[in-house]
Amino acid sequence: MRRTIVQAVAGAAVVAATVTACGSGDSNGSNGASGSSAAASSGAGAPSSAGQGAANGAAGQVNSAIEQALQQSPLTFEPQKADLTDKGKQTLDQIAKALQGNDVKITVATHAGYPDAQQAKTLSEKRAQAIATDLEGHGVAKDRVKEEATGSEKAQGDQALNTQISVAR
Numbered sequence: 001m002r003r004t005i006v007q008a009v010a011g012a013a014v015v016a017a018t019v020t021a022c023g024s025g026d027s028n029g030s031n032g033a034s035g036s037s038a039a040a041s042s043g044a045g046a047p048s049s050a051g052q053g054a055a056n057g058a059a060g061q062v063n064s065a066i067e068q069a070l071q072q073s074p075l076t077f078e079p080q081k082a083d084l085t086d087k088g089k090q091t092l093d094q095i096a097k098a099l100q101g102n103d104v105k106i107t108v109a110t111h112a113g114y115p116d117a118q119q120a121k122t123l124s125e126k127r128a129q130a131i132a133t134d135l136e137g138h139g140v141a142k143d144r145v146k147e148e149a150t151g152s153e154k155a156q157g158d159q160a161l162n163t164q165i166s167v168a169r
Contacts, residue, residue, distance in 0.1 A: 058102040063167045065098030066106070075131070075163040077110075082126035084134055092131065095165060096138030105168040108132065109148040113160030120160075121151035131163065 073091045077083070084092070099106070108131050112123035128147035136142050146168050152160065 059104050059167045062098045062102065062104040062106070066095055066165050066167070069094040069098075070165065075165065076161045077127055077163070079161065080123070082123060082130050084130050089134060092134045093138060096135050096140050099135075099140050099144065103144070105144045105146065107146045107148055107164075107166050107168045109150060109154070109164040109166075111150050111152065111155035111160040111162070113152050113156045115152070117151055117153075121149060124149035124151045127163065131165075 069091050073087045075088050075091050076085070077088075078085070095106075108128050110124045110127035110131070112120040112127065114120035114123065125147070128149045132142060132145045132147055135145055155162070
């Protein structure tokens with residue numbers, strides 16, 4: 001029983017240290033539960049994987065921030081356009097803030113539901129470039145943003161207006 005308590009306290013200390021280390025650069029103060037769950041799932045009980053745990057914690061925090069930003073304001077485009085809306089720019093601002101102070105890479109998947117495959121691919125590429133350029137303007141290095149312009153291969157109709165952003169694997 002005593003051993004279980006000691007292990008639990010030691011595990012909690014590692015989680016607290018990881019959350020503190022990973023969240024110290026967070027300027028919006030949103031490091032609460034999402035930072036804890038990311039650190040808790042990063043193998044905190046294995047001392048030999050401390051560096052990997054910190055990297056997984058940063059990726060988990062970035063992923064949570066991306067999901068939250070996209071849930072509050074999905075990143076969409078108007079039909080036949082590659083211009084970012086003001087709401088889209090605000091969403092990307094939140095994502096750029098989450099990418100500060102770490103080296104996490106992301107994937108941006110854009111679509112365009114034209115029946116003509118080449119026209120869809122071209123518009124999808126322009127949308128991906130608009131996002132990458134905006135993030136670069138916020139200090140995110142271009143090599144940290146993988147553009148995945150799918151054209152009309154993966155989405156049609158209104159679904160093609162939506163953009164997916166995720167932590168690169």
